[in-house]
Amino acid sequence: MAPTTEAVRAPGTTAAADPGLETARRSFRSMGTTVTLIVPPPRSSSERITVDRAARLAERTFVREDNRFSRFRHATEISRVNARAGVWTRVSPPFLELLLLSVEAAQLTGGLFDPTVLPALLAAGYDRDFDDVIAGARLALHPPEPCGRWPEIEVRRHEVRLPADTALDFGGIAKGWTVDRAAREIRGLVPWAVLDAGGDLLVVGRPPRGGLPIGVEDPDDPAGEVLRLNLEHGALATSSVRFRAWAPGLHHLIDPRTARPADTGIVQATVWAATCVAAEVGSKWALLEGEPVLERIAAVLVRGDGWVLSNLSDPQTAPIDRPNTDRGGVSP
Secondary structure, three states: OOOEOOOOOOOOEEEOOOOOOOEEEEEEEEOOEEEEEEEOOOOOHHHHHHHHHHHHHHHHHHHHHHHHHOOOOOOOHHHHHHHOOOOOEEOOHHHHHHHHHHHHHHHHOOOOOOOOOHHHHHHOOOOOOHHHHHHHOOOOOOOOOOOOOHHHOEEEOOEEEOOOOOOOOOHHHHHHHHHHHHHHHHEOOEOEEEEEEOOEEEEEEOOOOOOEEEEEEEOOEEEEEEEEEEEOOOEEEEEEOOOOEEEOOEEOOEEOOOOEEOOOOEEEEEEEEOOHHHHHHHHHHHHHHOHHHHHOOOEEEEEOOOOEEEOOOOOOEEEOOOOEOHHHOEOO
16 A cells, blocks of 8 residues: 555545645445545554554444445345334344434434435435436436424334334435444554545544645536645535436435425535534535524535535635635635
8 A cells, every 4th residue: 555645536525635745545335435544654564454454444344334224235224124114123223323313413403304315315216326326317206205204213222113104214324423433443553544435534543733634525626626624633524416416406415395306505515523423414404404504513515606605714724716705605
């Protein structure tokens, strides 16, 4: 694993190149995206062995949780729970933990984060693995399915009962939760690391003084950035209507208020939080809530007209090649 300064290009947020910062990287595919472990370059055979071990631990964690939470395979735990909607079903402790986190997130966001949007998502055409959806190029919406069934979910000890005719889709929150779990596995093995799962990333350990350069991708130009910041701790997650889209107006982010793909004027939202699962929930909330969410959470919003709004006030945070305007706004 040779040292490199090449940027990781991932939707939403990217660990940016820095001429003075060498890194080593290991990548694998899981949860429909590329997961990259970025670490200081190993200087000895023992350090290389340690980095290899950290990469294996991260991959093992992702494989295990993808086998639990993927809705695209019939044998997973979430598929079994969905198939038994209306019936009490015993679940594993990790499944119950993520379910309770999802319900808590729904309460916090007034239902804008909704783990029961799967029927609406299926009606919008996202009924297969995304690569297969693109190949099929669905162009028409089915009648929307109602959302907002999360208050009806029942839990007792190690069992759950979904309301009949509904289903769970943890999606991004499962990915963020898995990043956090994998980070706990590798913490202490390397001085610092960035675990990047398709743009949802977490800083592990203590990075170099001044932080790690992170670029917020321009949704209209994947080679460009709307913002760059130096991250010393915490996580970033991005939600965008421009990624995982298969036709004009058809994408994977369902607005529970309409049960259709979101059309709020915000095309991308990037959120900072202490954990990746919190950042992931925040990014969905921010994209659906829009500008008022800047009073509540640390976010960068990209509007459909090209304006960028941010409340990130860290002096190490600065827009790229665009002048500051009111409230952190950046002109298109």
